[in-house]
Amino acid sequence: MATVSLTVNGQSVTADVDPRTLLVQFLRDNLRLTGTHVGCDTSQCGACVVHLNGEAVKSCTTLAVQADAGVVTTIEGLAQGGELHPMQAAFREHHGLQCGYCTPGMIMSAVDIVNRKGPDLDEQTIRAELEGNLCRCTGYHNIVKAVAAGAQAMAEAPLQQAAE
Amino acid sequence: MTATGIGAPVRRKEDQRFVTGQGRYVDDFNRPGQAYAYFLRSPHAHAAIRSIDVGAAQTMPGALAVFTGDDLAADKIGGLICGWMIHSKDGTPMKAGPHPALAQGKVRYVGDHVAVVIAETLAQAKDAAEAIVVDYDVLPAVVDTAEAAKSSVQVHDVSPDNTVFNWHLGDKDATEAAFAKAKHVTKIDLVNNRLVPNPIEPRAALGEYDFGTDNYTLYTTSQNPHVARLVLSAFIGVAPEHKLRVIAPDVGGGFGSKIFIYAEETVCVWAAKKVKRPVKWTSDRTEAFLADAHGRDHVTHAEMATDENGKILGLRVHTTANLGAYLSTFSSSVPTYLYAPLLSGQYDIPAIYCEVDGVYTNTAPVDAYRGAGRPEATFVVERLVEKTARELKQDPAEFRRKNYITQFPHQTPVIMAYDTGDYAASLDKALELADYRNFQARKQESARRGKLRGLGFSSYIEACGIAPSQAVGSLGAGVGLWESAEVRVNPTGSVEVLTGSHSHGQGHETTFAQLVSDRLGIPIDQVSIVHGDTDKVQFGMGTYGSRSGAVGMSAIAKAIDKVIAKGRKVAAHVLEASEGDIEFKDGRFGVAGTDRSLAFGEVALQAYIAHKFSGQDLEPGLKEGAFYDPTNFTFPAGVHICEVEIDPDTGVTTIERWTAVDDFGVIINPMIVEGQVHGGIAQGVGQALLEGAVYDRSGQLVTASFNDYCMPRANDLPSFQVGMTVTPCPSNPLGIKGCGEAGAIAAPPAVINAITDALGHEDIAMPATPQAVWRAAQKARMPMAAE
Ligand code: FES
Ligand code: FES
Numbered sequence: 035m036a037t038v039s040l041t042v043n044g045q046s047v048t049a050d051v052d053p054r055t056l057l058v059q060f061l062r063d064n065l066r067l068t069g070t071h072v073g074c075d076t077s078q079c080g081a082c083v084v085h086l087n088g089e090a091v092k093s094c095t096t097l098a099v100q101a102d103a104g105v106v107t108t109i110e111g112l113a114q115g116g117e118l119h120p121m122q123a124a125f126r127e128h129h130g131l132q133c134g135y136c137t138p139g140m141i142m143s144a145v146d147i148v149n150r151k152g153p154d155l156d157e158q159t160i161r162a163e164l165e166g167n168l169c170r171c172t173g174y175h176n177i178v179k180a181v182a183a184g185a186q187a188m189a190e191a192p193l194q195q196a197a198e
Numbered sequence: 199m200t201a202t203g204i205g206a207p208v209r210r211k212e213d214q215r216f217v218t219g220q221g222r223y224v225d226d227f228n229r230p231g232q233a234y235a236y237f238l239r240s241p242h243a244h245a246a247i248r249s250i251d252v253g254a255a256q257t258m259p260g261a262l263a264v265f266t267g268d269d270l271a272a273d274k275i276g277g278l279i280c281g282w283m284i285h286s287k288d289g290t291p292m293k294a295g296p297h298p299a300l301a302q303g304k305v306r307y308v309g310d311h312v313a314v315v316i317a318e319t320l321a322q323a324k325d326a327a328e329a330i331v332v333d334y335d336v337l338p339a340v341v342d343t344a345e346a347a348k349s350s351v352q353v354h355d356v357s358p359d360n361t362v363f364n365w366h367l368g369d370k371d372a373t374e375a376a377f378a379k380a381k382h383v384t385k386i387d388l389v390n391n392r393l394v395p396n397p398i399e400p401r402a403a404l405g406e407y408d409f410g411t412d413n414y415t416l417y418t419t420s421q422n423p424h425v426a427r428l429v430l431s432a433f434i435g436v437a438p439e440h441k442l443r444v445i446a447p448d449v450g451g452g453f454g455s456k457i458f459i460y461a462e463e464t465v466c467v468w469a470a471k472k473v474k475r476p477v478k479w480t481s482d483r484t485e486a487f488l489a490d491a492h493g494r495d496h497v498t499h500a501e502m503a504t505d506e507n508g509k510i511l512g513l514r515v516h517t518t519a520n521l522g523a524y525l526s527t528f529s530s531s532v533p534t535y536l537y538a539p540l541l542s543g544q545y546d547i548p549a550i551y552c553e554v555d556g557v558y559t560n561t562a563p564v565d566a567y568r569g570a571g572r573p574e575a576t577f578v579v580e581r582l583v584e585k586t587a588r589e590l591k592q593d594p595a596e597f598r599r600k601n602y603i604t605q606f607p608h609q610t611p612v613i614m615a616y617d618t619g620d621y622a623a624s625l626d627k628a629l630e631l632a633d634y635r636n637f638q639a640r641k642q643e644s645a646r647r648g649k650l651r652g653l654g655f656s657s658y659i660e661a662c663g664i665a666p667s668q669a670v671g672s673l674g675a676g677v678g679l680w681e682s683a684e685v686r687v688n689p690t691g692s693v694e695v696l697t698g699s700h701s702h703g704q705g706h707e708t709t710f711a712q713l714v715s716d717r718l719g720i721p722i723d724q725v726s727i728v729h730g731d732t733d734k735v736q737f738g739m740g741t742y743g744s745r746s747g748a749v750g751m752s753a754i755a756k757a758i759d760k761v762i763a764k765g766r767k768v769a770a771h772v773l774e775a776s777e778g779d780i781e782f783k784d785g786r787f788g789v790a791g792t793d794r795s796l797a798f799g800e801v802a803l804q805a806y807i808a809h810k811f812s813g814q815d816l817e818p819g820l821k822e823g824a825f826y827d828p829t830n831f832t833f834p835a836g837v838h839i840c841e842v843e844i845d846p847d848t849g850v851t852t853i854e855r856w857t858a859v860d861d862f863g864v865i866i867n868p869m870i871v872e873g874q875v876h877g878g879i880a881q882g883v884g885q886a887l888l889e890g891a892v893y894d895r896s897g898q899l900v901t902a903s904f905n906d907y908c909m910p911r912a913n914d915l916p917s918f919q920v921g922m923t924v925t926p927c928p929s930n931p932l933g934i935k936g937c938g939e940a941g942a943i944a945a946p947p948a949v950i951n952a953i954t955d956a957l958g959h960e961d962i963a964m965p966a967t968p969q970a971v972w973r974a975a976q977k978a979r980m981p982m983a984a985e
Contacts, residue, residue, distance in 0.1 A: 052321075068226035069219015071450075073398040074483040078904035081398055109219035122217040126209055129869050132877060133703030134216030135399040135450025141217060157917065164912040168904070170398050170451050171703045173880030173941070174912040176873060 038102045042067070043111025051098050057091075058082045060098035061108060069109040069138045073168065080167030083139035083146075084108045090146035092166070109138035112145070120191050121145050124184030125177075132171035143167050144181045145188070153189035155182055203716035207869035211722070212707045221448045224402035224417045229476035232404070233262055235466055236323035237479070238313040238330050239488065240305035243339035243560035243897020244351065247303055247332060250313060255329040260322030262473045264330065265465070266313045267302035275299065275468055278459060279433045280525035281676035284363045284534050284556070292363040295354030295558070297524040299434070299461040305334075306353055306523035307560050308899055309488025311461045316473050339560035339897035343520040344497045346557035353523060353558035362521055362530065362556035367538040368612050373551035376512030380503035384586040390574045391964045392495035392520070392891040393884075394907060395567045397702075399450020400481035401490065405466035407474070413441050414470070418463045420446040420730075421456045421700050422740020425677070427732050429459040429527070436468045446730040449702035453881070454566035455490045456702065457742050458527040487902040492891055493567020495520040496533065496574050502582045508590050510601045512549040513541060515578060519556050519564075526565035530556065535613075535673050536571030536661075542610035543579035544621045544659050544835055545601040550611045560897045566742065568881055568942040572660045580656045580947035585960055594951075595634065598657050599625060614661055616833045618925045621657065624859045627921050628837040632857040637841070650844040650975065651854070652956025655837065656948035662936035663748030663832035663929070680827035681745070682738050683753035685714070685761050687820035689806040691799025692724040695757075698738010699750030700730050704874070704938065706746060709866045713751055713932070717758045718798055719785020736823075744834065744936030747866065752930045753826035760822035765801045768820070771811040772796060772804050830929040832936055836860035838879070840948035844956045846979065849972025851887060851953060856918045858944065863927040863935035871937045872920050878941020879918055884910040885942075886949035890965045908965070 039048040042065060049064055061067045061084070072094055073081035082094040085107040112119040121144050124130070131137040147155065147163045155163075160181045161174070169177060202208050215221050252264040278297040285291055296302070300311050313330055317323035340349040346360045353360055377383060404417040414437040420426045423444040431439035449456060462479050470477045481490075496517050503512040519533030538552040569576075587597035602621040609615050629635075637653050644651035664670075667678030684696040693714055699706055711725040728734050741750070762782050769787035770777040779790045788795030796804070801820075804810055808818035841855040858875055865871050888908040892901045901907040926933030946964060953971060954960050959978045962970060 054321075062226075066228075067219070068223075069221070071223070071399070072225075073400065074904050076483065076903045076905050078909075079398060079483075109217075113218055118217065125217050126213040129210070129873050131213060131216055132705070132873060133397070133399065133451040134212070134221045134448065135223065135397070137216050137221075138219050161912040161915075168398060168909050168911065170396055170453070170881070170909070171877045172873060173876035173878075173910075173918070174915055175876040175917050178912065178917065 036099050038098050040101050040103060041105045043108060053099060055098045056094055057096040057098050057101050058093035061093060067108050067110050071135055071138060073135065078168065080139040080143055081136050083142040083167070085142060085146065090143050109142060112141065120187035121184035124180045124187055128176050128180035128183055130172065130177045130180030136167060136169040140167050140169065140177060144184060147181065148185040148188050153185040155185050200716065202712055202722040204712060204866050206712065206867065208708055208712055208722065208867055210705050210708045211711060212705065223399055223448045223450055224404060224419050225480045227404055227417050229404065229406055232476040232478050233316050233318060233473060234320040234323050235469065235477050235479040236315050236320060236327050237311050237462065238315065238327045240301070240308060240310040240312055242305060242334055242336050243308050243341065244337040245305050245334040246337060247301060247305065248335055249333045251331040252313065254331070255315060255326045258322065258326035258329050260318035261326040262316045262318065262475065264313060264315050264326065265300065265469060267298050267300035270298065270300055270468065271302065273468065275436060275464070276434045278461065278464070279429060280527060280530055282528055282531035283674040284365055284530045286363045287366050292530055293357040293361070294525050295356050299464045307562055308897055309485070309562060310523065314465050314469065316469055316477055341559050341561055341893040341895065341897050343495055343518055343557065343559065346520065346559050347555060353560060357558060360558045362525065362558060364555050365534050366553045368551040369549060370551045373512045373514050373549040376549040377503045377514065380511050381506040382504045382590060384502045384582060384589055386500050386582050386585055388498045388500065388578060388581060389963055390494045390496040390498065390577055391885060393493040393567055393889050394487055394891050395453045395455035395490060395493060396486065396909060397451030397453055397455060400483060400486045401456065401460070401462065402480040403463035403466040404476060404478045405470035406476040407471040413443065414467055415443045415445065416463060416467045417445045417447065419449050419456050420444065421449070421452040421702060421742055423700065423730055423732055424698060424738045425740055426459050426463070430464060430467065434464055436464055443733045446700055452702045453568040454493065454570055454742060457740070458491050458565055483904065484902055487907065488899060489562060491526045491563045491565035492522065493564065494574060495564050498578055500578050500582055502586050504586060504590065508592055508597060508600060510545055510547050513547050515541060515552040517554045519554055520559050520561065521556050522559060522561045522563035524563045526563035529563060529565040531675070532566050532571045533574070537575050539613040540572050540575035540659065540661060541579060541612055542614065543576065544603060544657050546603045548611065561893055568878065569939040570743070572939065573882070573943045573946060576656065576658045576943050577947050580658065581950060584655065584951045594655050595625060595629060598655065615830065617830055617928050619833060619835050619861060620923060620925050621835060623923045624835065624837045624861055625657065627923060628839050628857050628859040631859065631919050631921050632839040632841065632855060644843050650846055650956040652842050652952040654840045654948045654951025654955055656944045656951065657837050658944040659833055659835040660939060660943050661831040662744035662834055662939065663828050664743030664745045665831055666829060667827050677739070678827065679739055680825050681749040681753040682736065682823065682825050683757045684736070684821065684823040685754065685757040687761060687802045689803050691720065691802040693718065693720065694726045694728055695754055696728045696735045697750055697754060698735055698740065699746040700741045702741065704741065704746060705867070705870045709870060710751060710754060712866055713754055714758065717755065720798055744938040747934040748832045748927065748930050748936050749826060749828050751932055751934065752828070753824050755931050756824035756826050757822045760824060761820060764820060764822060767816055768801050768805045769796055771816065828930055832863065832927045832929060834860065834862050834935040834937060834940055836940060836944065838944040838948045840952040842952040842956055844953065844971060844975065846975040849968035849975060851966060851971055853883065853916045856916055858918060858941070859921040859923060860937065860940050861923045861925055861935070862937040863924065864933035865922065874937045875920050875941045876918055878939060879945045880910050880915055881942045882945020883915060883949060886946040886964050886966060888914060888965050
């Protein structure tokens with residue numbers, strides 16, 4: 035057993051885990067944060083994307099012990115004060131989801147794209163940057179629209195962005 | 199149109215929970231004391247099992263039990279079933295081999311279920327499974343669709359030549375006669391590549407048994423929980439129907455693959471009682487590739503006869519359909535009655551004859567995948583029509599137009615009676631949106647840059663709104679395909695709708711509520727849609743075949759009509775008027791010709807307090823149910839135009855433009871409908887350019903991960919231009935035709951027609967990977983060069 039201590043969505047957690055425990059298992063099984071999903075076993079689909087120390091990571095390919103002393107934000111931690119994060123609101127507004135299974139990872143990736151690339155994202159950039167996220171439902175058309183709109187909205191709501 | 203009524207692009211009610219991570223999928227459920235199942239799967243495509251030694255596995259840390267097929271047999275658990283009987287030409291029933299949930303004596307494909315370990319943790323279950331010793335006598339495998347019937351390898355004892363059925367449809371003599379008088383005959387050989395559905399949520403099952411009440415509960419990733427319950431109880435025999443609750447909560451996509459009743463959920467329910475613990479199984483992606491039912495996998499030769507004016511005279515088709523190692527739940531219907539009846543396409547074809555040989559191979563079972571039979575039919579018709587137009591040197595759009603059906607209703611030679619449509623209207627609109635007029639200029643511009651530009655049409659039709667029960671019964675279906683609904687009005691006037699449809703991405707919580715809001719004149723947030731739980735919804739047939747709008751919502755509409763009728767009786771008592779004078783309009787029950795009226799909610803309250811009428815005159819309460827059985831299939835149709843640019847040096851195909859014009863009849867929510875079109879096109883483009891399940895000669899699936907099986911990603915696709923035309927469907931009360939499968943049906947021939955147009959070369963197989971396109975481009979450049 036290994037001890038991990040980290041901050042998840044603003045809360046400190048400490049637990050003894052089997053050293054082979056993946057971050058996604060730790061989130062889903064230990065913390066019951068089931069918004070982070072698992073869609074593959076080869077680090078290809080991005081359903082599991084969370085932020086670790088402010089950067090997007092695939093939590094299926096990260097050991098819980100690697101996140102020790104880190105700060106993790108999951109989809110459950112994105113909305114602040116009962117208000118949707120601008121990217122969440124954009125996905126709803128632009129019908130960027132159907133079954134919703136890829137959605138938490140998509141949104142966490144999208145926020146990371148904006149953090150890295152800024153709010154003015156053209157279609158080509160968004161499509162290229164979503165390389166690590168699979169969606170089987172939407173054909174990406176509305177996801178691309180949602181990310182572009184969400185990026186703009188994030189620029190207009192800098193406070194919320196900083197809250198992460 | 200109100201802001202939330204029929205036709206409004208209402209933002210989805212379900213999205214709040216999905217965008218905040220509060221969706222509840224099967225794997226998100228955990229029951230106290232739950233144990234984990236892990237299936238030991240066959241590493242061989244074909245082998246006899248000499249023995250299975252589970253002794254060491256049973257003593258591994260955390261192992262609770264190890265079960266094999268013998269344990270299921272000892273408990274008289276039956277095999278998995280195929281629910282659609284197909285008869286061969288000679289009248290003999292299809293040859294259905296045994297399909298045990300855990301292998302008995304033999305394994306027939308890589309991934310076949312050999313044994314299950316139940317353990318305290320998943321890791322312990324996996325470790326214990328490694329300690330199971332199976333002595334296999336490995337046999338040669340048959341994997342090739344076209345070769346299966348000639349192979350010396352025999353998959354099932356019941357079928358010495360691996361043939362499940364030799365089926366046919368249409369008038370052979372009339373078709374031969376049509377070909378005899380033809381001026382021109384166009385021939386084509388096509389392979390419809392095998393696909394893996396790959397919803398991003400893998401399948402999962404959580405079984406539970408309550409010793410106090412003798413009740414079983416199964417949480418499962420199902421598109422049709424009631425059908426699952428019926429099959430698990432009446433056919434497989436794991437629990438009596440009234441003692442089994444099946445819950446399909448949020449489900450992360452299905453595309454057909456979650457219709458079927460599989461081994462894993464069967465075993466989880468049964469094992470929960472055996473080990474006296476809830477038992478959970480969640481597929482990993484590799485298992486999904488190996489053991490989810492695959493789609494397509496046809497080999498076809500087809501011929502089209504035309505006269506001197508370019509009118510189509512006849513069509514004859516021979517298809518071999520790979521059904522895999524076992525007959526999955528609806529597998530037999532897919533290459534037969536969901537396929538050949540669509541071979542008339544949008545065209546007036548006097549004579550059609552189609553033969554289909556269904557074959558067994560040592561591969562995963564093949565069943566319905568988005569479109570199910572109809573994409574295969576459309577691929578045949580639209581490739582052949584395009585090729586015919588090219589051979590006759592006619593414009594492919596005008597060749598289609600000349601042959602379109604223009605009079606409705608239209609009886610095709612292959613069962614279907616098309617009720618309505620305006621195919622030329624969709625074509626005109628698509629030509630306009632695609633800027634067809636200027637295509638040649640764009641082609642020349644590409645050529646100046648050394649690129650090859652091509653344009654491909656797909657003028658598809660599908661039969662949806664599945665399906666009139668009597669009709670499908672006469673064709674071999676084991677069930678009726680109606681839908682049920684119950685509309686429960688609460689005393690406060692809010693409404694719960696219980697539906698037998700199931701939403702796994704389609705947005706029913708929104709669209710169904712739009713209908714209720716529209717009809718009852720109440721705010722949409724006063725409406726809840728309840729689905730996916732057999733303890734709540736009495737019965738239902740579920741969601742597939744683009745049926746939830748046309749059939750599921752029609753059932754709701756019927757129940758709403760009954761609610762309004764009852765409401766009028768209540769209002770008549772309260773308003774002291776005669777029932778015949780009560781009108782219901784804009785959410786109010788009023789006395790005609792007066793200003794006396796009651797809001798819907800007031801009538802609901804009066805129905806429950808029952809102070810204004812006696813129990814002899816009227817029953818209290820306001821709750822009505824309905825079963826709706828459609829009178830016909832529905833026939834969504836449209837025109838998709840794909841424009842590609844190919845780099846002949848790399849073989850990379852880029853989709854430059856995608857134009858879709860679809861006629862789905864009346865549309866409830868255009869935002870959601872367009873989303874369905876986008877997703878369908880993406881899957882169709884995936885089939886055409888990227889996806890293909892490949893087995894090697896020994897039966898190993900060499901494309902068993904997202905690293906090896908190329909799923910469409912954002913960068914592989916363009917944005918789509920989507921337009922609509924509307925001819926309301928006359929066969930259901932709402933005029934809906936259905937939209938869920940259209941894109942996947944339309945897209946593959948549009949892409950391949952565009953690529954073959956660009957290359958000037960007809961011989962391109964799907965998926966048209968850069969390598970395949972590059973080879974074809976070289977051939978086109980140097981026609982004399984030996985391959
Ligand atoms: S679960 Fe697929 S990338 Fe992590
Ligand atoms: S919304 Fe279903 S996988 Fe993306």
